[in-house]
Structure formats: C-alpha cells, structure tokens
Amino acid sequence: xxxxxxxxxxxxxxxxASAAHKSSGxxxxxxxxxxxxxxxxxxxxxxxxxxxxxPEGSALAQFNGGYPDLMQRFVIFGIFAIGFNxxxxxxxxxxxxxxxxxxVGSYAAIWMMKLLxxxxxxAIIMSIVFAGIFALIVxxxxxxxxxxxxxxxxLAFAQMSYALAYSVLTPITGGETGLQLKATDTxxxxxxxxxxxxxxxxxxVDMRASYEMAIGDWLFTFNAGYYIAAVFMxxxxxxxxxxxxxxxxxxxxxxxxxxxxxxxxxxxSRPYTLAAFVISGMYAGLAGGxxxxxxxxxxxxxxxxxxxxxxxxxxxxxxxxTLIGPVLGAGMIKYMENIVSKINDxxxxxxxxxxxxxxxxxxxxxxxxxxxxGWHLTLGxxxxxxxIFLPGGLxxxxxxxxxxxxxxxxxxSTVEKSAAEQQQHSE
Amino acid sequence: xxxxxxxxxxxxxxxxxxxxxxxxxxxIFGTLxxxxxxxGALFMIGAFCAVTxxxxxxxxxxxxxxxxxxxxxxxxxxxxxxxxxxxxxxxxVGGTIIDWSVPLAILFAIPVMMLVGIAMERGLIKHFYKRPxxxxxxxxxxxxxxxxxxxxxxxxxxxxxxxxxxxxTGSFDFGVLIGYDPFTIVYPYWRLVYFxxxxxxxxxxxxxxxxxxxxxxxxxxxxxxxxxxLLGIDIDxxxxxxxxxxxxxxxxxxxxxxxxxxxxxxxxxDFLVLSFVVVVVGGMGSLxxxxxxxxxLGILESFASMAEVIDIVPGxxxxxxxxxxxxxxxxxxxxxxxxxxxxxx
Numbered sequence: 153x154x155x156x157x158x159x160x161x162x163x164x165x166x167x168x169a170s171a172a173h174k175s176s177g178x179x180x181x182x183x184x185x186x187x188x189x190x191x192x193x194x195x196x197x198x199x200x201x202x203x204x205x206x207p208e209g210s211a212l213a214q215f216n217g218g219y220p221d222l223m224q225r226f227v228i229f230g231i232f233a234i235g236f237n238x239x240x241x242x243x244x245x246x247x248x249x250x251x252x253x254x255x256v257g258s259y260a261a262i263w264m265m266k267l268l269x270x271x272x273x274x275a276i277i278m279s280i281v282f283a284g285i286f287a288l289i290v291x292x293x294x295x296x297x298x299x300x301x302x303x304x305x306x307l308a309f310a311q312m313s314y315a316l317a318y319s320v321l322t323p324i325t326g327g328e329t330g331l332q333l334k335a336t337d338t339x340x341x342x343x344x345x346x347x348x349x350x351x352x353x354x355x356x357v358d359m360r361a362s363y364e365m366a367i368g369d370w371l372f373t374f375n376a377g378y379y380i381a382a383v384f385m386x387x388x389x390x391x392x393x394x395x396x397x398x399x400x401x402x403x404x405x406x407x408x409x410x411x412x413x414x415x416x417x418x419x420x421s422r423p424y425t426l427a428a429f430v431i432s433g434m435y436a437g438l439a440g441g442x443x444x445x446x447x448x449x450x451x452x453x454x455x456x457x458x459x460x461x462x463x464x465x466x467x468x469x470x471x472x473x474t475l476i477g478p479v480l481g482a483g484m485i486k487y488m489e490n491i492v493s494k495i496n497d498x499x500x501x502x503x504x505x506x507x508x509x510x511x512x513x514x515x516x517x518x519x520x521x522x523x524x525x526g527w528h529l530t531l532g533x534x535x536x537x538x539x540i541f542l543p544g545g546l547x548x549x550x551x552x553x554x555x556x557x558x559x560x561x562x563x564x565s566t567v568e569k570s571a572a573e574q575q576q577h578s579e
Numbered sequence: 580x581x582x583x584x585x586x587x588x589x590x591x592x593x594x595x596x597x598x599x600x601x602x603x604x605x606x607i608f609g610t611l612x613x614x615x616x617x618x619g620a621l622f623m624i625g626a627f628c629a630v631t632x633x634x635x636x637x638x639x640x641x642x643x644x645x646x647x648x649x650x651x652x653x654x655x656x657x658x659x660x661x662x663x664x665x666x667x668x669x670x671x672v673g674g675t676i677i678d679w680s681v682p683l684a685i686l687f688a689i690p691v692m693m694l695v696g697i698a699m700e701r702g703l704i705k706h707f708y709k710r711p712x713x714x715x716x717x718x719x720x721x722x723x724x725x726x727x728x729x730x731x732x733x734x735x736x737x738x739x740x741x742x743x744x745x746x747x748t749g750s751f752d753f754g755v756l757i758g759y760d761p762f763t764i765v766y767p768y769w770r771l772v773y774f775x776x777x778x779x780x781x782x783x784x785x786x787x788x789x790x791x792x793x794x795x796x797x798x799x800x801x802x803x804x805x806x807x808x809l810l811g812i813d814i815d816x817x818x819x820x821x822x823x824x825x826x827x828x829x830x831x832x833x834x835x836x837x838x839x840x841x842x843x844x845x846x847x848x849d850f851l852v853l854s855f856v857v858v859v860v861g862g863m864g865s866l867x868x869x870x871x872x873x874x875x876l877g878i879l880e881s882f883a884s885m886a887e888v889i890d891i892v893p894g895x896x897x898x899x900x901x902x903x904x905x906x907x908x909x910x911x912x913x914x915x916x917x918x919x920x921x922x923x924x
Contacts (some may be wrong), residue, residue, distance in 0.1 A: 246713050300614060300712060301908055304859045307852065308901035320894030457852055468717055521732050532724030539718040
C-alpha cells in the first residue's frame with residue numbers, strides 16, 4: 153500500500169519518466185515488455201515450424217512460408233521497419249527516402265566482402281557505419297524543415313542517390329547491373345582458390361547452410377543465414393523497446409505531440425530528432441548489410457522511391473508508433489508478396505472444385521484480379537482499408553477485438569465495465 | 580545561341596506536363612487542404628482515356644467477303660478488320676476520325692475525369708478533411724496503387740503506342756522562322772501543340788477563377804472558408820467541383836501527353852514525384868508558383884541534359900530537379916511564391 157502511494161506521488165511530479173526507473177526487471181524491461189520480447193523471440197526461433205503448418209504435397213502447401221529466402225526477408229524487413237518506426241512512429245517525421253540508407257548499407261557491405269573478408273560481421277558493421285554517416289548528412293539538412301517539406305527533402309535525397317548510383321557512380325555501384333561477388337574478387341583475409349566464387353560466411357558457417365528435418369509429411373528447414381539475421385532482429389527489437397521506454401523516447405514523443413511547446417520551454421528538439429533519424433538510418437543500413445550477407449548482391453533499384461514507400465506501407469499497416477506493429481506489417485507484406493503472388497487460376501479452380509461449375513468459374517473470375525501478378529492491388533486495397541478504418545494499423549485492430557472480448561467477460565461487474573469504458577474514452 | 584533555344588523548346592513539353600499536374604495539385608491543396616498523392620494516377624487515367632478511345636474507334640469486324648482462307652479460326656492474309664467507324668462514315672471520314680483519336684479523346688476524357696474526380700472526392704477524400712496530412716498522403720497513395728493496378732490489369736504492363744494525328748507527326752524547322760540556318764533548330768510539331776494546349780488550359784483555369792462569379796466564390800473560400808460558409812454559400816459543393824476540374828486538368832495533360840511518351844501504368848507515379856517537387860518549389864498553395872516552377876524545372880532539366888553540361892558535371896541531368904528543390908527549400912522556406920502560413924506547423 154505504501155509503495156503504491158509513493159509511486160503515484162512520483163507519477164504526479166514526473167509523469168512518465170518514472171516508467172524508465174521502474175523498468176529494472178530482467179534485461180531492464182518491465183513485465184509487459186519482457187513478455188512481448190519473449191513472445192517475439194520464441195516466434196522468431198520457432199519460425200521454421202510455425203510458418204510451415206501444412207504438410208508437403210498437400211493442397212495448402214503453397215501457403216507455407218517456412219523456406220529460408222522468405223524467412224530471411226521477414227526478419228530483414230522487420231529490422232528496416234522497426235528502424236523506420238523509431239523515426240516516424242515516435243517523432244511523426246514522415247521520411248520518404250529511407251531506402252537510400254538501406255542501399256548505402258548494402259553497397260558498403262558488398263565492398264567489404266569484395267575487398268576484406270567474406271565474413272559477414274565486418275560487412276554488417278561497415279554497412280551500419282556508412283548508413284549512419286549518410287543519415288547524419290541527410291538528416292542534418294532535411295530536419296531544418298518539417299511536415300511535407302521534410303518528406304519532399306528526404307525523397308529528393310533518396311532519388312538523387314538512386315540516380316547517381318544508376319549513372320555516374322557506376323565505378324563504385326556497378327550501375328544498372330549492380331554488384332555481385334565474382335571469381336575475380338580476392339578478399340584479403342579469405343583464402344579463395346583462383347576461380348572460386350566467394351560465399352558469405354559467419355566465422356566459417358556458410359550463410360546458405362541448411363538443416364532439413366522431416367517429421368512425417370512435414371519438412372522443416374533450419375537455415376544458418378536466417379538464424380544469424382534473426383539474432384540481429386531480436387537485438388534491434390530489444391534496443392527499440394529500450395529506446396521507446398527511455399527518457400530519450402519520451403522526448404521524441406513530445407516532438408510528435410507538440411514541437412512548438414517544446415521549443416517554448418527552451419528545449420532545442422533538433423538534436424533529438426537528428427539522433428532518431430541517424431538511429432533509424434543505421435537500422436536501415438543494418439537491414440541492407442544483412443540483405444547482402446544473404447544473397448551477396450546489390451542493385452540500385454533497392455534505393456528507388458517505391459522501396460521507401462514500401463517501408464512506409466509496412467509500418468502503417470502494422471501500426472506506427474507501436475513496438476510490434478512494424479514487424480507484423482513487414483511480415484504481412486512480404487508474405488503477400490511471396491505467397492499471394494504465387495496463387496494462379498489453376499490453384500483457385502482446385503480450391504473451389506467442390507462447388508457447381510458456374511459458381512466455381514464465377515468465383516475464380518472475381519478473385520482473379522487480386523492474385524498472382526495482381527497482389528499489389530490486394531495490398532493497395534488492404535492498405536486503404538487500414539488507413540481509413542484502423543489508423544492504428546493491425547495492432548489497433550487486434551486491440552479492438554481484444555477489448556470486445558474483454559467487455560463480454562466483465563459484463564457481470566458493472567464497476568469494471570465503466571472503468572474500461574473510461575479508459576477507452578481517455579485513449 | 581541556337582543550342583540554348585533548342586533546349587528551352589525541349590524543356591517546354593515536360594515543363595507543360597509538370598505545370599499542369601502541379602496546377603491541379605495546388606488547386607486541390609488550396610481549396611480542400613488535401614495533399615493528393617493520387618493525382619499522378621489521374622494523369623495516368625487521362626492517358627488511358629486516349630488509349631480506350633483509340634481502341635473503341637479501331638473496333639471492327641472482319642469483312643467476310645475479303646477473307647481468303649481461314650483454318651481452325653486462324654485467318655491468313657487477306658482477312659482485314661474494318662473498323663466500324665470506317666464502315667459507317669466511309670473510309671475517308673472514318674480514317675480521319677481514327678487518325679485524330681488523341682485530340683478527340685479530349686472530349687471523351689472531360690466527362691470521364693469529371694466523374695472520376697467527383698467520385699474520388701465524395702467517396703474518399705471527403706472523409707479525410709479533418710485527418711492529419713500524413714493520413715491524407717497515405718490514403719491517396721493507397722488509392723494511387725489501386726488505380727494503377729486496375730489499369731495494369733486491363734491494359735497490361737507494356738507501354739501502348741498512341742500516335743498523334745498524321746498532320747502533326749513530323750518535325751518542323753523552327754530555326755528558319757527566327758532567322759537561323761535551316762536544320763539548326765528542329766522541333767516536333769506535337770510538342771509545340773502540347774505546349775500551346777497547356778497554355779490554353781492554364782489560361783482557362785486562371786480565367787475561370789478570376790473572371791467568373793463561381794471562381795470568385797472559390798477564391799474567397801480559399802482565403803477564408805468559414806466566412807464564405809457563414810454567408811450562406813455551399814462552399815463544399817463548389818470545392819467538389821474544383822476537385823473535378825483539377826482532375827480534368829491532370830487528365831487532359833495525360834491525354835495529350837500520350838503521343839510524346841507511350842502510356843504505361845506507372846507513368847502517373849513517375850510524374851507524381853516530380854510534380855510534388857514542383858509544387859513545393861513553387862510554394863504550397865500558390866497557383867502561379869506551381870506553373871512557374873513547372874516550366875522552370877522542365878527547362879532546367881533539359882539544359883542539364885546538354886552534352887556540354889554533362890561533360891563538366893557528369894550525371895547532373897539525373898539530379899538537377901532534386902538539387903534545385905533542396906536548395907530552394909533551404910533558402911526560401913515557402914518556395915518561390917508561397918504564401919505565409921500555408922503548411923507551416
């Protein structure tokens with residue numbers, strides 16, 4: 153009882169900063185955050201099982217997402233979106249040029265692999281460093297403006313990087329064809345045969361090494377590259393949680409809710425937004441470095457503005473400003489890109505085969521534009537629906553569903569019900 | 580000197596397209612206060628109005644009498660499709676109608692774009708007046724993706740060649756008209772047509788706003804929406820019509836652009852990014868600024884792609900617009916002709 157009263161007093165004087173002090177649980181996370189982190193960690197580690205729920209050869213096997221390439225995309229774009237969310241979700245600055253940092257990171261990583269070593273760790277470190285430096289320059293200039301002007305400035309920088317990587321910087325970037333590891337590359341620290349094409353490794357473990365486990369009809373693939381990327385994803389996620397709960401995170405939220413008031417209290421908010429911009433740029437660089445670590449190639453299209461738009465879609469779709477939202481959004485978009493785009497008319501006919509012929513054909517005709525190459529249409533519609541009805545993204549959708557169930561449970565106790573409603577109103 | 584004139588001329592057609600799209604964007608922003616990321620899609624829909632009309636006019640039937648041999652549904656040689664238009668109006672008149680399908684598409688595009696614009700405003704954008712600008716950008720961005728994918732579904736991913744009328748397909752020697760040697764300044768007819776057309780549209784929009792009662796009310800609404808509403812004028816309805824007009828401007832820009840660049844489904848997005856840069860450079864909410872910046876950036880882009888310039892600064896043609904945008908945004912915070920208090924939080 154006494155504990156509670158001191159707590160509330162602390163809350164009264166320093167409303168939210170106390171949250172950071174209280175978070176001295178395991179790993180410095182509060183109970184709720186720790187639970188979230190453990191759930192995400194478990195999901196990531198068990199992903200090869202979870203994403204392969206259907207046995208090989210069954211009609212539903214094409215919904216299996218548990219192959220290495222797609223799982224790697226999930227975690228890598230998860231990192232990208234988490235980083236973007238640190239900027240957009242916390243400060244409200246909508247950057248339309250984040251793919252540039254991903255591209256810079258990718259180019260830095262591939263050059264490390266070409267010149268120094270095929271081990272992925274130095275490559276990834278360099279990608280973070282270079283993306284950070286580039287973000288510092290772009291951020292320093294772009295953050296002089298806010299609102300749509302900031303968006304246009306970041307877009308302009310990213311499009312310039314793309315155009316330059318495509319044309320003038322060809323000696324460094326490989327132009328349209330991009331860069332790959334070739335037989336002529338002889339990294340200093342890796343002993344390669346004269347015609348051997350290098351393969352990325354993690355202290356000797358080939359990134360493409362996989363262990364396949366067959367249980368009955370099910371086939372599960374455990375890929376080295378995926379688990380290395382997953383470790384980086386969990387680290388980034390952990391850092392993001394700490395950042396969200398830190399006084400620095402509170403400062404960024406203050407920038408979003410009322411920057412003018414912050415300035416009037418004598419605080420210069422620009423160092424904070426710049427720091428957030430650089431951190432999110434470094435996250436993008438990390439994602440770029442990991443992409444190179446997985447497939448050892450880069451092209452300028454990675455920096456095109458549609459790539460920047462994609463990370464915006466991911467973050468909003470999942471829920472901007474929430475911890476788990478961007479990861480969900482990234483997973484959803486990448487899943488759709490790889491799975492929905494593979495469905496074709498033949499598969500649809502198989503599914504609806506139990507129906508009368510006329511209805512079957514009609515259903516296939518109706519669904520046809522939304523599948524295969526038309527998955528962008530599904531994505532666009534889904535995105536519009538989310539923005540219109542669920543501004544908080546999928547996370548808000550989940551919360552709403554959860555609150556409906558909660559209300560049903562507490563119907564008997566009117567006190568609790570009114571409390572819940574009050575909470576909803578205050579939100 | 581002749582080189583400079585040629586580059587200015589070359590910049591005019593792209594500049595006209597930028598100016599027209601930017602004009603529409605600014606009209607929407609100035610009246611409704613909405614940042615419309617779907618405007619590029621309207622440009623694209625306009626272009627595909629031209630494609631659709633061309634296809635409709637070329638709809639035909641196979642003249643049975645002329646068919647020489649037909650095996651299993653495949654006809655070889657001889658089988659000539661006669662478009663219905665030629666069948667109805669005779670070969671000469673029908674052929675001319677088909678030849679002039681792009682200019683005719685203007686008549687077709689105006690009602691289509693009006694309807695699209697009204698549907699878009701009443702159906703979607705109306706609900707976003709009170710939402711933050713970021714939400715407006717995102718929902719119109721989503722709409723742009725949807726529209727572009729629908730067009731891709733019906734027309735395919737490849738560019739569709741849509742030729743100009745035969746009378747305008749060639750080039751003419753502009754240099755001779757102003758006293759240069761022949762063949763120094765050769766300029767395609769259609770680009771000149773496009774420029775003149777753009778000027779007419781721009782003049783029409785400005786004239787409409789300046790000299791009609793409707794335009795006066797709209798201008799008053801742009802300055803102070805609330806007061807105009809209090810005077811008992813249904814300003815929302817007029818703003819909806821302005822949205823339709825802005826959609827029309829973008830659509831017509833698209834119709835006339837088809838002979839210059841064959842339309843494909845992502846042409847709207849390509850132009851949209853640059854048009855936003857144009858709007859911001861011109862100053863958010865300023866109509867003359869949008870037109871000025873459109874032509875300025877179009878001409879600058881064409882200057883930067885001169886061989887002499889590229890020799891000195893390689894790659895400048897790719898980045899000049901963005902570079903100018905960054906410099907202007909940092910030195911003139913409101914763009915070239917922006918008003919105070921627009922989009923400044």
